[in-house]
Amino acid sequence: MDDNPAVAQAMGIAFRLAGHGLDTAGGAEEAYSCLAARRYDAILLDMNFTAGRADGEEGLACLARIVADDPGACVVVITAHSGIRIAVAAMQAGARDFLMKPWRNAELIAKVEAAMARGGAAPAGDASEEPARLLGESAAMQRLRDLVRRVGPTPAGVTVTGPPGSGRGLTASAIHAASQGAGEPPLRVDLRDDAAWAPLAGARGTAILRHPDRLDAVAQARLLDRLPAALRCIAIADDCAPLSPALRRRLATVEVAVPPLAARDDDAVLLARHFARTAAARFGRAAVRLTPAAEAAVRATRWADEVRGLALAIERAVLLADQAVIDAAALALPVAAPLPVAAEIDFDLTGAERTMIEAALREHRHNVTHAAAALGLSRGALYRRMARYEL
């Protein structure tokens, strides 16, 4: 991760010549997106990525987040020649090694290979699963990540609640990845399916149990009987209320509530960019960018099926895009809401425009210059529309 494309390009060549692949990210958001999409053997992290900064604080914050999400991550930090103090702080914070700029390619490759070899153990979690990294910079998501880190290492029964599609499964996986048993894949059981209960007999390690709240009282009592004492349980439910007190004690010592997208500030846009990036890579497309109007639409939409609904809309738009951009029209909103019958269809473009402008103004704290840029309008054009809609 380096904000200087020339550095990233030079390192890319050096690594390819040494027989390794290298993905590059120009900033923290892109780096987290890459790390959420696949597992990496090593991460090279520049310690300053805003022009003019040299205190290493950005890099240290990024390192703390990477290591907190995956304590086994192999991070090698890159500092300027004068940055020995920053390098020491990074080593104390969990980096495996550091490299000074300017670097020699042979030293760069040797350090990264040695750091990987020192790690020894396989990455946390099951390598066949997607990494359990919860993206989002909102206060609500930071609280969720904190809670995951606190309850993950304990043996407590945890129930993850929230709206379907909001990331409950990913959160359950993140709790497992933060636990002592992270090296072993969890047993996954959809409790609605009687036939899927069999592996619970004598099971050890961790089980991720879906939908205990959909069981009736008799089935809940049967489940309680079947759960071996040594099994750590992470449940996923719409709500804890339907659980009997006894089952609640076993499965929901702690409830971890995943917030709906609507409570996550600007995270929908960040996730949309992430899904555009991963979908483009998956479908073999060149990088696809969302226009400011598309981002405003993402922000203003109440996504049916939450994050999953948003991901679906972005993936479809990437597939259908004939250029390297996704505009608001390509999102085909509203996404997963049932289509209204003909008499109810509201072709109110004016209302949609007003909503988007309101969202952009809110987002940019009524800074007209920034809101206009986000909407792809000139300041004058935005002022005219604000006057028209009496905003």
Ligand SMILES: Nc1ncnc2c1ncn2[C@@H]1O[C@H](COP(=O)(O)OP(=O)(O)OP(=O)(O)O)[C@@H](O)[C@H]1O
């Ligand atoms: N914060 C997040 N960061 C990155 N990806 C996310 C995030 N939240 C959800 N996703 C992705 O969105 C999709 C839906 O999430 P997930 O399957 O965890 O939802 P869920 O709440 O378990 O849904 P359901 O219970 O209906 O199956 C997944 O592909 C998941 O990786």
